[in-house]
Amino acid sequence: MKLVVQVKLMPTPLVAEALEATLHACNEAASWVARLAFEKRMYRNFSLRKHSYAEVKERWGLGAQAAQHVIKKTCDAYASLWANLSAGNLGKPSSRRYRRATERPIVFRTEAAQPYDDRMLSWQTDARTVSLWTTSGRMKEIPFTAGPEQLAVLARHRKGESDLVFRDGMWFLMATCEVPEAPTQPGPVGFLGVDLGIVNIATTSDGEVMAGRNLNRIRVRERKLRTKLQRKDTKSARRRAQRRRRKEARRARDINHKIAKHIVAEAERTSRGVALEELTGIRERVRLRKPQRATLHTWAFAQLQSFLAYKARRAGVPLVYVDPAYTSLTCAECGNVDKANRVDQARFACRSCGFVDHADRNSSRNIRARAWLLWRCGAQSMAPVPRSGG
Known part of the structure; x- marks a missing residue:
């Protein structure tokens, strides 16, 4: 079974700047690929790669693996959109929300997560460091930390892609782990x-x-505070509301x-x-x-x-x-x-x-x-x- 382990990166200011530039470049490229896919009505990975791979590498300076992940990320985003539309999660075709989702291409946030595979990322679990590809070159020996249980799962079972995430001013890696399942009980007693x-x-x-009760009291209090911040509607109020929500x-x-x-x-x-x-x-x-x-x-x-x-x-x-x-x-x-x-x-x-x-x-x-x-x-x-x- 697949589990996702979150580890927190502790980069230096120079490394953090390189990571931020990398996310911006990858997501700008992904937004461009999404527009191309929307215009050509082409949402399959290999078909879209023929029309965008070379441009993405040349225009944004991405490596081969990063360019392929940008294209795949775009196709996956459209696949999720079609699934939500089919399930009715965005309302009926006549609704405003449905039309907004289908009448314009997908746009990625500048700091949206970016997937990394083992060619772009290497783990040194004993030293608790990672080596990451960036548009400024390979950044080596970036320290990371996590809880003891997460570190144990990471060391034993990490397999597959990891996502680089920037959230609340902090950097994280979401590592995929293949954890063996325990055999299901053949006959439960009840x-x-x-x-x-x-x-x-x-x-x-x-x-x-x-x-x-305690959780509901906290939610009522947070909801009232969120209402006040929404009414204020200043930049600092929106920033504070986002922090409280998270x-x-x-x-x-x-x-x-x-x-x-x-x-x-x-x-x-x-x-x-x-x-x-x-x-x-x-x-x-x-x-x-x-x-x-x-x-x-x-x-x-x-x-x-x-x-x-x-x-x-x-x-x-x-x-x-x-x-x-x-x-x-x-x-x-x-x-x-x-x-x-x-x-x-x-x-x-x-x-x-x-x-x-x-x-x-x-x-x-x-x-x-x-x-x-x-x-x-x-x-x-x-x-x-x-x-x-x-």
């Missing part, structure tokens, strides 16, 4: 049902509740990682699988009042599920997605389905048998039961191939 929510981020069928995203990502790690470790310890609701398209399905919409749309449903998926895959823990219909209205004891069973956000009281429980725990027990039924009927682990991790 499943650990997990109900995901907003007030309680995750509630397990064992009764463990990971509350999100800080909030890092905090949420860290919390999601910790929750996913804990759930998968508990399932592995007890020889169980993990059961989740299939929440794809939840934002389009649910109807909420206006004050609740911001809370729903700022919570990382997909991120936590993806972390659970790749950690389960790495640990060899089966993962099953179940139909979420009526899990919050169904009694886990007698199976009675009634809207009145859900007394309020936190309390479940069955109108048929009188069973009373925490509402999210009751939902997680229903998720567990549905997963076990699916598994006994021959369902396989549905942990997808992960794209990134940590």
Whole structure:
């Protein structure tokens, strides 16, 4: 399975200047290639390379490998655009957002990430340095740092491309690692049902509740601050808003990682699988009042599920997605389905048998039961191939 390990570079001012010039040159070239591809309606790598490779090398002074990566990056960007259009992520063809995406070529930010392969980048993991190609020549012995776990994975399993990233005044390398998967448990003794929510981020069928009150309070505060900065609309206000947004995203990502790690470790310890609701398209399905919409749309449903998926895959823990219909209205004891069973956000009281429980725990027990039924009927682990991790 592929994981992405982030390491922080610590270049000298001279090296940082060379890296910045390299990113600018590569992204200017990529924007030019994107315009050419748009004009000629040519989006395949090898076809586009015939019309742009020589020009990119000569005009921006890029090496052979860098020029090929610039062209491939452009083709990949268009492929992602077509996939989003097909999935309806940019609205209907008549929408303004759809037209803006299709009526003009892609433009790359001057500091967008640039891929490097092993011909352009060499790692000295024992010395914790890297050697990077730049438009000013090869920059050698650039120090880098990362956490102990990330360094161990990098030393053992690094394989493939790495992306050079400039963010918040700092330089990073995103290294691809091929980590061997643990064999999936042949027959789990049961499943650990997990109900995901907003007030309680995750509630397990064992009764463990990971509350999100503190995180939600922070998000409300950050949203109010962001509104003030947007109204001010000065250059410094926009810069500060961007920093705050990234800080909030890092905090949420860290919390999601910790929750996913804990759930998968508990399932592995007890020889169980993990059961989740299939929440794809939840934002389009649910109807909420206006004050609740911001809370729903700022919570990382997909991120936590993806972390659970790749950690389960790495640990060899089966993962099953179940139909979420009526899990919050169904009694886990007698199976009675009634809207009145859900007394309020936190309390479940069955109108048929009188069973009373925490509402999210009751939902997680229903998720567990549905997963076990699916598994006994021959369902396989549905942990997808992960794209990134940590």
